[in-house]
Amino acid sequence: MRWFETPDFNFLKAHKIGYVVSGILLAAALIGILTKGLQYGIDFKGGKTFVLQFEDPVEVQDIRSELAEPLGGAPEVKFYGSPEEVLIRTDNPDDITTVQNAITGAMGQLYPDNPNQVIKTDIVGPRFAEDLKRGAVNAIIFALIVIFIYILIRFKDWTYSAGAVAALFHDVLIVLGVFTLLSDIVPFSLQIDQAIIAAFLTIVGYSLNDTVVVFDRIRENSLLYKTMDYDEMINKSLNDTLSRTVITSVTTFFVVAVLFLFGGEVLRGFSFALMLGVVIGTYSSLFIASSMVIELNKRQQKS
Known part of the structure; x- marks a missing residue:
């Protein structure tokens, strides 16, 4: 199925x-992150x-x-199955028994005719939390480094690697900024936890897949149309892959x-991150990654 038989967008x-x-x-994302904090x-x-x-x-x-009020701040509350x-x-910061008693006491007042019982408790210590935070940052950085090397080996041109990594960094930073700016506005939790980190890595994978498809067509057309102007060849490649890109993005977006x-x-925060990632990842594949390749090639030829 093709939605665009002969697209000719500029x-x-x-x-x-x-x-x-x-x-x-990006400016809004950075301002939100720096002023409001993650x-x-x-x-x-x-x-x-x-x-x-x-x-x-x-x-x-x-x-x-x-x-x-009893916990000194609104807690994160979700349905559990x-x-x-x-x-x-x-x-x-109080000990777990004190906090548990405060919760069960408040629930007894809120739902006097609806008995409750605590079936599970868990504590995440500050040191363990810091280790998780460091591990999450390292995972994203390591993923970007591996992707840079993979694109470099596959296309044998560092400009493709730089374009792909720039697009991925662009996607993750914007989604992170949206989460920060909307955290107190939307009626569901947008706090950064392990599920959201998994969503970010999924966004990286999805956006990379789109970008590689575009880069593959650019490489093929560069061999087929050797006399064609470079910018025109890039534009043709983007139009050639447009139908596949849009169909994949729309169907993925509907599922998420x-x-x-x-x-x-x-799963609301996780799926919200994926919806943003699909839209921004598709946009960056068409407008960020390819434009970076063009700009870097032009600079490379001048130098």
């Missing part, structure tokens, strides 16, 4: 608009986790509001949107 002209759009998005979850700052089981269904918004089970995460809508509170 991507090179649109690249200038892409520079402006990306510049605005919103880490319990996994990366330490805290306590409790799973409560009720006899009847409950509302996470009501529980979050009820626990804000069913409407009768909730996961509560808090960074309250279903996960976002029906996957439950626990």
Whole structure:
């Protein structure tokens, strides 16, 4: 199936608009991260986790509001498999027994006719949280380094590697900025935890796949159309892969949107990150990675 039989879009002209759009998005992301700071979850700052089981269904918004005062701040509250089970995460510094008693006492007042019991508790210490944070950063950096080397070996041209890594860095930073800016606005948790790190790595893989498809067509056309102007050849390559790129992105987005809508509170932040990643990754494959290759090749020829 092809949605664009003979596309002839002028991507090179649109690249200038892409520079402006990306510049605005990156600036907003950096300002948000630097001023507001990353919103880490319990996994990366330490805290306590409790799973409560009720006899009847409950509302996470009501529980979050009820626990804000006794815990010294609104905790992270999610459904845990069913409407009768909730996961509560808090960074309250008191010992686990005190915190548990505060939670069960507040739940007794909120739901006097809906008995509950704590079926699971867990503690994430500050040292362990720091190790997780360091490991997550190292995982993303290592992934980018391996991708740079892989693209370099496959295409035998460092400009392709630089373009691919720049696009991936662009995607992750913008998604991270959106999470930071919207953390106190959207009605679901956007805190950075292990699931979100997994989403970031998934975004890297998805965006890379799109970028490699475009680069493959650029390499093929560079051999087939040796007399064609370089910029024109790049534009033709982007148009050749446009149908495949759009269909893949739309179908993937629909699947992730279903996960976002029906996957439950626990997966909402993860699926939201993937939806953003699909859109931004597709955009960067068409407008960032290829434009970087063009600019770096031009500079390479001048030097």
